[in-house]
Amino acid sequence: MLLPSPGWDYTLQLPHDPLAPRIARRALRLILEEHGGTRELADTAELLTSELVTNSFRHTEGPASMRVRREGERVRVSVWDTSANFPVHKDVDEDAEQGRGIALVELCADAWGGLAMDDGLFGSGKTIWFELDGTWPEA
Numbered sequence: 001m002l003l004p005s006p007g008w009d010y011t012l013q014l015p016h017d018p019l020a021p022r023i024a025r026r027a028l029r030l031i032l033e034e035h036g037g038t039r040e041l042a043d044t045a046e047l048l049t050s051e052l053v054t055n056s057f058r059h060t061e062g063p064a065s066m067r068v069r070r071e072g073e074r075v076r077v078s079v080w081d082t083s084a085n086f087p088v089h090k091d092v093d094e095d096a097e098q099g100r101g102i103a104l105v106e107l108c109a110d111a112w113g114g115l116a117m118d119d120g121l122f123g124s125g126k127t128i129w130f131e132l133d134g135t136w137p138e139a
Contacts, residue, residue, distance in 0.1 A: 007071055008035065014053065014064040021053040024066045028077065031068050036137040041075065044108050048130050049077050051101035055128075056081035062125075073136065074110070078129040084116055086126060105130050 012027050014020040025046045032042040049066065056064040062082030069076045087102045105112050109130035116126050 007069075009067070009069040011068075012066045014056075014066060016057065016061060016063055018057065020057050020064065021050050024053040024079075025050050028066070028068055032075070035070065037075070037134050041132055041134045045075060045077055045132055048105050048108055048132075049079070051104055052077075052079040052128050052130075055079075055087050055101050056083075059083055059085065059087075060125075070134070070136075073133055074131050075134050076129055076131045078127050080117075080125055080127045082125040084118070084124060084126055086114055086116070087128065108132075 010027075010031055012024060014024060028049050029042050029046055032045060037045075053064060053066060056079055060081045060083040064079060064081040067076075067078040067080075069078075105128075110133050112128070112130040114126055114128045117124055
């Protein structure tokens with residue numbers, strides 16, 4: 001049986017398309033399942049990734065990318081987009097259908113943050129990331 005390596009890194013380029021969040025969720029779940037991540041890890045990662053990619057689609061006009069990386073027992077998911085504006089945590093009405101994304105990230109992630117980029121080597125925009133602790137098969 002071939003066991004996954006202890007560290008890996010995948011990147012998915014996402015066009016500005018309403019299907020981007022769905023495609024990102026499916027790709028992420030496949031990556032985590034193939035590498036032996038638990039269902040709980042995949043469910044949480046999928047929820048948070050969906051929030052970040054949906055924010056990118058709704059609030060930018062350009063493409064986005066998703067990076068999924070495992071280092072040790074943690075998985076880090078990063079979403080880059082072309083906007084330099086960071087999402088804001090705001091209190092929303094319990095019946096609201098939008099506006100809970102960053103609150104969910106704060107609640108569910110083991111760590112999270114963001115990085116602004118300004119026309120340097122990597123272009124402009126921002127990256128928002130989160131990390132989740134996972135349980136993995138022995139390599």
